Amino acid sequence: MKSEVISALKVTGLDEKSITDLIEIPKESSHGDYSFPCFVLSKKLKKNPVEIAREIASKIKSKEFEKVEAVGPYVNFFLDSKKNASDILQKIIKMKDKYGSSDVGKGKKFMIEFSQPNTHKAFHVGHIRGTSLGESIARIREFSGYKVTRVNYSGDTGMHIAKWLWAYLKFHKGEEIRDDESWFANIYVEAVQKLKDNESGEMEVAEINKKLDEKKDSKLIKLWKDTRSKSISAWKPIYKDLDVKFNKHFFESQTESAGKKIANELVKNGLAIISDGATIMDLKKYNLGVWVLLRNDRTVLYSAKDLELARNKFLNYKMGESLVITAAEQNLHFKQLQKTLELMNFKNWEKYNHLGFESVRLPEGKMSSRTGKNILYADFRNELVQAAKEEILKRDNIDEKELNARALAIAVSAIKYSMLKQDTNKVIIFNKEESIKFEGDTGPYLLYSYARANSILDKAKYKASAKIKIDSININERTLINELSRFPDLVVEASKFLSPSGIAHYSYNLAQTFNEFYHSCPVLGSAEERFRLCLVSCFIQVLGNALKLLGIPVLKEM
RNA sequence: GCUCUCGUAGCUCAGCCUGGAUAGAGCAACUCCCUCCUAAGGCGUAGGUCGAAGGUUCAAAUCCUUCCGAGAGCGCCA
Numbered sequence: 001m002k003s004e005v006i007s008a009l010k011v012t013g014l015d016e017k018s019i020t021d022l023i024e025i026p027k028e029s030s031h032g033d034y035s036f037p038c039f040v041l042s043k044k045l046k047k048n049p050v051e052i053a054r055e056i057a058s059k060i061k062s063k064e065f066e067k068v069e070a071v072g073p074y075v076n077f078f079l080d081s082k083k084n085a086s087d088i089l090q091k092i093i094k095m096k097d098k099y100g101s102s103d104v105g106k107g108k109k110f111m112i113e114f115s116q117p118n119t120h121k122a123f124h125v126g127h128i129r130g131t132s133l134g135e136s137i138a139r140i141r142e143f144s145g146y147k148v149t150r151v152n153y154s155g156d157t158g159m160h161i162a163k164w165l166w167a168y169l170k171f172h173k174g175e176e177i178r179d180d181e182s183w184f185a186n187i188y189v190e191a192v193q194k195l196k197d198n199e200s201g202e203m204e205v206a207e208i209n210k211k212l213d214e215k216k217d218s219k220l221i222k223l224w225k226d227t228r229s230k231s232i233s234a235w236k237p238i239y240k241d242l243d244v245k246f247n248k249h250f251f252e253s254q255t256e257s258a259g260k261k262i263a264n265e266l267v268k269n270g271l272a273i274i275s276d277g278a279t280i281m282d283l284k285k286y287n288l289g290v291w292v293l294l295r296n297d298r299t300v301l302y303s304a305k306d307l308e309l310a311r312n313k314f315l316n317y318k319m320g321e322s323l324v325i326t327a328a329e330q331n332l333h334f335k336q337l338q339k340t341l342e343l344m345n346f347k348n349w350e351k352y353n354h355l356g357f358e359s360v361r362l363p364e365g366k367m368s369s370r371t372g373k374n375i376l377y378a379d380f381r382n383e384l385v386q387a388a389k390e391e392i393l394k395r396d397n398i399d400e401k402e403l404n405a406r407a408l409a410i411a412v413s414a415i416k417y418s419m420l421k422q423d424t425n426k427v428i429i430f431n432k433e434e435s436i437k438f439e440g441d442t443g444p445y446l447l448y449s450y451a452r453a454n455s456i457l458d459k460a461k462y463k464a465s466a467k468i469k470i471d472s473i474n475i476n477e478r479t480l481i482n483e484l485s486r487f488p489d490l491v492v493e494a495s496k497f498l499s500p501s502g503i504a505h506y507s508y509n510l511a512q513t514f515n516e517f518y519h520s521c522p523v524l525g526s527a528e529e530r531f532r533l534c535l536v537s538c539f540i541q542v543l544g545n546a547l548k549l550l551g552i553p554v555l556k557e558m
Numbered sequence: 559g560c561u562c563u564c565g566u567a568g569c570u571c572a573g574c575c576u577g578g579a580u581a582g583a584g585c586a587a588c589u590c591c592c593u594c595c596u597a598a599g600g601c602g603u604a605g606g607u608c609g610a611a612g613g614u615u616c617a618a619a620u621c622c623u624u625c626c627g628a629g630a631g632c633g634c635c636a
Contacts (some may be wrong), residue, residue: 024578037578039616049616072579095602118636159635252636278634282606286560290631295596295634302636332631358563359630370635391598410598422571425563427629429570438598441571441584448598497575505572508583519591519600536595558596 004064005034005077011059012041014163027480031075032067033084039073049073081478082470088485089468095226100491105146107178110136111317112148114325115244117232118155120164122185123238124374125430126360126367127215132419133357134325135244135551136500143549144495149317153250155310156228158302160188162209165223166190166201177226179233182376190373206297213256213299228253238377241412243551252305261302262311263293271343279304279341291336306337307344310352321351323498328356328425352390355498359426363431375432384411387436392558409553413443416552421504442507443552446543447517449511451558453540456523457558462533470531476517477535484542485512491549500550507546514539 002023009019018040026035038056042049053070060068067078100141100235112236114134117123134150154163167190168175195201199378211217212224239245263279265273272281281303283289293304304500313322324334334354341349360367367374388410389403418435422428438444456462473481487506494502523532547554 026579028579028584035579039578043616074579116636158611220611276578282634289561290633292634297634299634301634305636327630328563328634329630330636333636338622356563361629366629395596395598426571427564436568437585440586440598442598443596445584448596452596452599459595501572505583510570511598515599516601518595522595524595558598 002034004062006423007038008062008068008300009056010065014041020554025283026076029475029482031071033071033079033482035078036075036077036354037073037137045555051544060282061069066475085473085478085481086470087469088481089534089538090466091540092484093464093466093534096541097545097548099541100487100549101145102441102488102492102495103145104278104495105141105144105493108146108321109317109319110141110146110323111146111151111313111319112141113151113153113250113323114138115246116155116326117155117235118160118369119228120156120161120184121188122233122369122372122374123181123368123377124185124487125377125380126374127421128242128356128377128415129360129428130325130327131239131242131244132416132551133355133424135242136416136420136503137323137325137355137498139495139549139551140491140500140503143491146495149248150244150246151239151250151313151320152246154196154232154252155302156232156251157207157212157253157256159205162205162212162223163191163195164188165220165227166211166225167194168203168223170194177230179230181234181238181378184227184234185369185372188369191371194353198445203440204487209299217494231538241381241408242416242554250309250507252302252310255305255308256300258311259306259308260298260300262307263286263300266293266344270404271340271505281336281343283336283339286339288332288336290341291333291340303333306333307340308342310337313352314346314348319351320348320460321353323353323355324357324495325357328358330354331356346360355424358427360419360428360430363429368428375430380432381415382412382513383432384414384436385548387411388414391438406555406558409555410438410444410447410558413447413547413552414438415443416550417443417446417504420500420550421508423501424499446507446511446547446552447555448558449514450540450543450554451556453514453536453543454556456536457533457540460524460529462535462537464537468531468534471528474521476521477532480513480517480539481534482558483510484538487542487546493511494549503546507550510539510543510546514543 005021005023006016022036022040024037026032038049038052045052050073053073053075056075057068057070065077066080069076070367111385112134115131117127138148138150164187167187171185171190195205211220215221230488263272267274267279271277272293277290279294281291281293291303292301294300338352341352385407386409392403392406414435417466490506492500494500521532523536525528526532544554
């Protein structure tokens, strides 16, 4: 179709390459399917571009186009809209769940690490951003043909654990250990508070940290193990809600001793040095500052553990590309990590990539598990589910089980959509009052559009058929079909740039276009019923595919 | 001080990679539309020096430079 436009434009005397580069797809459908701006020719011919456009349009006589017209300095091409529409719908009907998929990643392995909650700490709304983002990128990459391995990595050791254990032993000793996120979160907050300006406390914590590192105090190790496993159990319902499954869960406790070994080897190789008793990588000449691997008491830091994790991933998973998703605060850390891998001569070091996403903040400031100034996932989720239930009951009377299922889907759609629609390098100001509203540019709006469309098909007892007969096509239908046709290109973009936000915006635009169609084009009982039913079913298919990539569940009824 | 990110309507954001036709949405405000497929919807009104100044270009929100403002990071947290 584009090729016809190109060959028609050979009347300009330009070669195929420059024509291809110049052709645009207009933002507005009233400007046609393709458009050719005449500014470049204007310079060449030293003539008014408006005049040139008029001349070109009059020279083109092709039956391939419904219309070719000059508008100002542009030549606009209108394709045969019925044929075009039928081609697009047929493609969707044929490909179903695969519509939008591609094989750009065929034969390639892609490992993605995301979520990374720490044990003994809060899983708060900020964690949802990384979790939703990682899952969506994983799905987009799978859809694009990659073999994807999802991994999680948790801090189950280190200073924050020492602080938590200190507070537990000091103020909660003997208390039952619960698999409850907020119980863990509260004790951690208490630890941080009570350690403020408390030198003897700090020394006790350092002592616990050292003992954990040495693994000799069996009583302490048992407490650590018990609390660790309960804390891990507390995540299960969260990942179930969010529909996230990992192929592998790494823990820092498994990387620390090998990490320490790597740090010591780096000293032997002369890559790392000892400075003030600590083991460091001096990366100043790369403009990456200093990277501390071991503390001066020889205990191991995040940095050395990450080197071991990288080594493990390289060795045992043989992936082509590896991505780690974390908060953007860690951008420098990952540059230092990558540079160190390079200096260590790791094969494929340049494919060990990092994507940092900006923080989720409360209107009053940064969220923090240290101070407890945050919103725990479970609390927020329950509030959203409650709000959704109230909305449902306003308009429908359904049984408890169905009510719970629908409310959860609505809550999850609201959470995920709000996290995914925003560009990753933009801070999200999390406003709770705003986020429990289900109108406008929100997840529930998408589900609502989907459910409405589905209800039409239900009433018509519609069964998909590959035969499409189009007698006429109006502006609403045409716009909706154009929107449907954009999807595959967007998935390719999203996969390339590791960016689900484009899919999120697309979903919203698509739903909006559908709602306009819904409002102005009656389906059931209309003369165009067959064609419109087909269009509705294609809309459901494509919105469903898009939401699947975002990890957002759909509802047939709402 | 150095590095990175952000700055578009009252508020929250698209658009910027790949420059083009009147800068788009949502929320909030003000109208209108449920005898009609789900009003969690749709139509409309109002709201903009695209942070500022230079530069490149036929053409700049978009590319380049400088400056201003906000946030984050910068040796023993992760």
